[in-house]
Amino acid sequence: xxxxxxxxxxxxxxxxxxxxxxxxxxYSYYPRQQEKAAIKAIDSxxxxxxxMFSIGVGIGMGEMDFVAVSEALEWAHNDSSIVYIxxxxxxxxNIASFIAPGHESIDVSGIPLSRKPVEINGTLFYKTTIVYQxxxxxxxxxxxxxxxSQNTISRLKRTTLYFCTGLFMSGVxxxxxxxxxxxxxxxxxxxxxxxxxxxxxxxxxxxxxxDEVGKLGRAFNDMLERLEHSRKNLVRYSEQLKxxxxxxxxxxYVVSHDLKAPLRAIFKLSEWIEEDMHGSMSEESKKNMQILxxxxxxxxxxxxxxxxxxxxxxxxxxxxxxDIRVMLKETIDLLNPPPHITITIQKGMPVLNTKKYPxxxxxxxxxxxAIKYNDKEQGLINITCSKMPGFYRFTVEDNGMGIAPAYxxxxxxxxxxxxxxxxxxxxxxxxxxxxxSVEDMGGTVTLRSEENKGATFSFTWPQSV
Amino acid sequence: MTSLVNxxxxxxxxxxxxxxxxxxKKNNISxxxxxxxxxxxxLEALQGKNPAMIIPSPRVILLDINMPKMGGIEFLNELxxxxxxxxxxxxxxxxxxxxxxxxxxxxxxVAGYILKPLSFEGFIRAVSILNHYWHLCEMPQL
Numbered sequence: 001x002x003x004x005x006x007x008x009x010x011x012x013x014x015x016x017x018x019x020x021x022x023x024x025x026x027y028s029y030y031p032r033q034q035e036k037a038a039i040k041a042i043d044s045x046x047x048x049x050x051x052m053f054s055i056g057v058g059i060g061m062g063e064m065d066f067v068a069v070s071e072a073l074e075w076a077h078n079d080s081s082i083v084y085i086x087x088x089x090x091x092x093x094n095i096a097s098f099i100a101p102g103h104e105s106i107d108v109s110g111i112p113l114s115r116k117p118v119e120i121n122g123t124l125f126y127k128t129t130i131v132y133q134x135x136x137x138x139x140x141x142x143x144x145x146x147x148x149s150q151n152t153i154s155r156l157k158r159t160t161l162y163f164c165t166g167l168f169m170s171g172v173x174x175x176x177x178x179x180x181x182x183x184x185x186x187x188x189x190x191x192x193x194x195x196x197x198x199x200x201x202x203x204x205x206x207x208x209x210x211d212e213v214g215k216l217g218r219a220f221n222d223m224l225e226r227l228e229h230s231r232k233n234l235v236r237y238s239e240q241l242k243x244x245x246x247x248x249x250x251x252x253y254v255v256s257h258d259l260k261a262p263l264r265a266i267f268k269l270s271e272w273i274e275e276d277m278h279g280s281m282s283e284e285s286k287k288n289m290q291i292l293x294x295x296x297x298x299x300x301x302x303x304x305x306x307x308x309x310x311x312x313x314x315x316x317x318x319x320x321x322x323d324i325r326v327m328l329k330e331t332i333d334l335l336n337p338p339p340h341i342t343i344t345i346q347k348g349m350p351v352l353n354t355k356k357y358p359x360x361x362x363x364x365x366x367x368x369x370a371i372k373y374n375d376k377e378q379g380l381i382n383i384t385c386s387k388m389p390g391f392y393r394f395t396v397e398d399n400g401m402g403i404a405p406a407y408x409x410x411x412x413x414x415x416x417x418x419x420x421x422x423x424x425x426x427x428x429x430x431x432x433x434x435x436x437s438v439e440d441m442g443g444t445v446t447l448r449s450e451e452n453k454g455a456t457f458s459f460t461w462p463q464s465v
Numbered sequence: 466m467t468s469l470v471n472x473x474x475x476x477x478x479x480x481x482x483x484x485x486x487x488x489x490k491k492n493n494i495s496x497x498x499x500x501x502x503x504x505x506x507x508l509e510a511l512q513g514k515n516p517a518m519i520i521p522s523p524r525v526i527l528l529d530i531n532m533p534k535m536g537g538i539e540f541l542n543e544l545x546x547x548x549x550x551x552x553x554x555x556x557x558x559x560x561x562x563x564x565x566x567x568x569x570x571x572x573x574x575v576a577g578y579i580l581k582p583l584s585f586e587g588f589i590r591a592v593s594i595l596n597h598y599w600h601l602c603e604m605p606q607l
Contacts, residue, residue, distance in 0.1 A: 253563060257531045260560055264583060265480035271585045273486065300583065 007186055011179035023164040027047040031157040038149045042081075046117070046126055046144055049076060053087070053140050054130045068368070073098055080457030082121060086142025090136065100145075108141050122146050141423050185213040189220065242424075252310050261305050284367070298421060305429030311415060312433060317355040324349040324394075327356065328383060331363050337371045341379035350392055351384055354465050358437040364429040366396045366457050371449045372426065373455075374400035391460040392441060399454040408447050434459070441465075470599045471524045473499045475507040475540065477532040484528065484585070488592040496599075504535025508543055511550055524603030527595075528575075530559040530566050538566065541573040552605070556595060566598075 005013070056072035073096055076082050083100035088433045108127070118126040130137045147216070184290060185207045194207045204224065207217035270289050274281060281289075321326045328345050337343060345442045380396045403411060403418065410416050414432040421427075438445050449455035469532040475480050482500055489498060499520050507526070511520045513585070530537035545551050551562060553577045562580060570578050579595075582588050597606075 253561075256562055256563070261481075261531075264560065264581065265478065267479055267583055268484055269584050272483075297583075442566055 006183070008179045008183035009237045011182060012175050012198070015175030015178070016172055018170055020177070022432070023168045023171075025300075026167070027160050027164040031153060031160050034156050035153045038153060038375060041126070043117075044147060045079075045144060046124070049079075050126060050128050050140060051143060053085075054128075054132060070096060081145045081148050082142065082398065083145045087130070087138060087139045088141075089138035095138065106143070108143075111141065111319060113139065115379055117144075117181065120152070140236055151296070167189075182213075184207055187215060187216070193220075201228075212237050213445060230391070247308060252307050255303065256307055259302060261299055263296050263303075267293055270296075296427070298427075300425050301425075302415070302429075305427040306414075309433055309436065311359065312436045317357045319353055321351060321353050321360065322356045323351045323444070324385065327360055328363060331360060331367060335364065335371060336369055337367075337379075341371055341374060341376060341381060342419075343367070343383065346382075346384040347411055348447075350387075352392065352461075352463055352465075354461065355441070358441065360460060362434050362437050362459065362461075364396075367432055367433050370396055370398040370400060370455070374398060376400065387463075391462055393458055393460050395458040397454065397456040402453045402455050403447065403449045404451040408449070410445070412445070469496045470500065470604060471497045471520050471522070472527060473501065473507060473510065473520055475501050475504065475537070476527070476529045477502050477530070478529070481529065481581070484581075484588060485592070486588045491589050492593045492596055494592070494596050496596075502593075503532045504537065504540030504543070507540060508535075508547075508584055509601060510546075511544075511553070517594075524553055524577075526553055526555040527558050528555050530557060530570075538569045538573070541570065541575070545573050554599075554602075554604075555572070558591075575576045576600045 052075070053072050067124050073085060075096065076085055080459045084098070084106065086097040087095045089095050098114065103123065106123070108125060110312035111118050111120075111125050113127050113129060115128070119125070119127045122145065124146060126140075126144070128140055130140050177195065188207055189205055192203060195203050201392075204221050205217040207214050240396075270292050274286065274289050286393045325345060328349070332343055366380065371379070374381075376399055378399075380399045382395075384395045384397070386393045386395075407418055411418065412435045413432050415428040416430040416432075417426050419426075434457075435445050443463055445459045447457055447459065474485055474501065475487070481494075486498065489496075499510065499518055501510055501518075506515075507528075509515045510520055511524070513519060528540065530539045536561065541555060544555070546554065555574075557566075557570045557575050557578045560581050560583055561580075567578050581592055582591060
């Protein structure tokens with residue numbers, strides 16, 4: 001919940017709560033403390049008065065000196081808070097009394113003899129025995145009005161309330177100012193970041209403070225500078241790449257036409273020479289003519305392979321839903337394997353949204369290799385698939401002639417064949433096309449094989465493009 | 466059919482020209498065959514600007530794509546914009562298997578796009594089919 005608040009609000013809220021707590025504490029603690037102190041003061045004052053009366057009255061009554069008693073009374077009058085004094089001797093005779101106006105009706109007879117005062121109508125009443133030199137002379141009742149001290153306390157409470165309110169208000173204002181100071185720079189940084197993330201260019205943070213935020217702003221500007229720089233580089237590189245790609249397209253077009261045209265001419269001319277000689281050509285020459293045309297075919301196949309290899313990843317192929325099982329059946333039909341080869345497809349092949357053309361090309365090349373290099377009476381090819389995070393792993397396993405581990409790297413290079421092209425007609429492009437196609441899609445190709453023990457090619461293909 | 470279709474071959478490769486001539490001979494095709502080496506020469510001949518080569522109607526063009534000075538697609542563009550020549554039937558005969566060339570050619574209303582087979586036997590068959598085609602089709606005599 002607090003995570004959604006801005007830094008400014010958090011700071012203000014935090015400071016306000018803190019100040020409120022301090023103010024409340026002062027307001028509730030200070031006046032009460034003062035009140036307690038006042039009551040304590042009253043109590044000790046009363047005790048000393050009682051002592052004084054006890055001594056005065058004790059002396060007075062023991063020697064029947066009423067003057068001392070009235071002097072003590074006189075003295076008590078100095079404190080305007082003392083509103084009630086009665087001195088009664090052992091026989092119940094009222095010796096001296098003073099009752100301030102407005103307190104006449106108070107009945108003090110019910111007050112017990114105790115050190116503890118009893119409060120009646122805002123007046124504290126103390127009732128004690130008068131003892132002088134271990135002789136009890138009577139009782140003293142003393143009333144102390146709390147009005148004055150209560151007034152003082154409520155005045156104090158009011159002042160404290162004003163003080164605390166003032167403290168709170170100025171605290172809130174102060175916290176606003178401080179939080180603005182702190183968060184102003186952060187907000188500016190935030191606004192700049194938003195502008196940049198919405199796509200604006202050449203925007204810089206303009207914070208001149210030297211604190212952490214200022215440093216952050218400068219670091220941010222540095223970062224933007226570098227980002228701009230690398231973006232410009234990237235644009236330049238991609239333009240370069242685009243140009244080179246166009247040149248490569250042009251190049252492959254030129255290669256396809258200009259390299260093939262003379263080849264075709266050689267091919268035709270050899271046919272025409274043979275034809276024009278009307279069978280007067282020796283068998284050896286005829287055979288040489290055959291070989292010559294075979295080489296022409298091979299060169300054309302190499303040129304086609306080179307073209308195909310150069311096109312991988314440069315041509316935009318549409319993405320479409322591909323049912324792998326259906327695609328594999330089509331591919332096998334296309335390759336038309338000889339009857340001694342059995343190809344099995346694992347159940348549960350996926351359907352995925354991908355670029356069909358390169359994926360099918362990979363399977364065509366893998367399967368045609370598996371068919372071409374199978375020397376067994378019963379050729380077995382097994383296609384399986386397993387799921388990996390983000391990828392499918394397809395495996396084509398055969399029981400063919402296999403590849404010695406020493407050549408596992410080499411077979412993926414372009415134009416590399418392990419057998420003479422005169423033994424098995426092959427361009428050496430197929431596996432390099434597989435590798436390039438798979439890696440172009442972010443996958444990898446692995447080969448597990450030993451000589452005469454079949455080969456297992458696995459490749460990973462992204463689950464979605 | 467009142468008269469034989471006149472055939473204009475636009476081709477820069479000498480061996481390819483020989484190829485066509487040989488295939489005509491093999492198929493006993495007696496249609497007049499005119500030869501130009503690029504698009505510019507072909508346009509001049511068709512417009513009657515070349516006194517050494519007057520090609521009467523009806524006319525069919527066998528066109529190569531890759532040629533110096535003016536290639537096949539460029540030539541087709543000029544031809545289709547020409548008020549008198551725009552209706553001429555054109556067969557592209559080329560080695561270019563590029564999708565872009567095929568699309569461009571059919572956009573310019575070619576009657577067919579033929580990939581030159583590598584073997585002469587294949588080419589003879591292709592030319593024979595073409596021969597049947599222009600014997601079958603009625604052409605305006607303009």
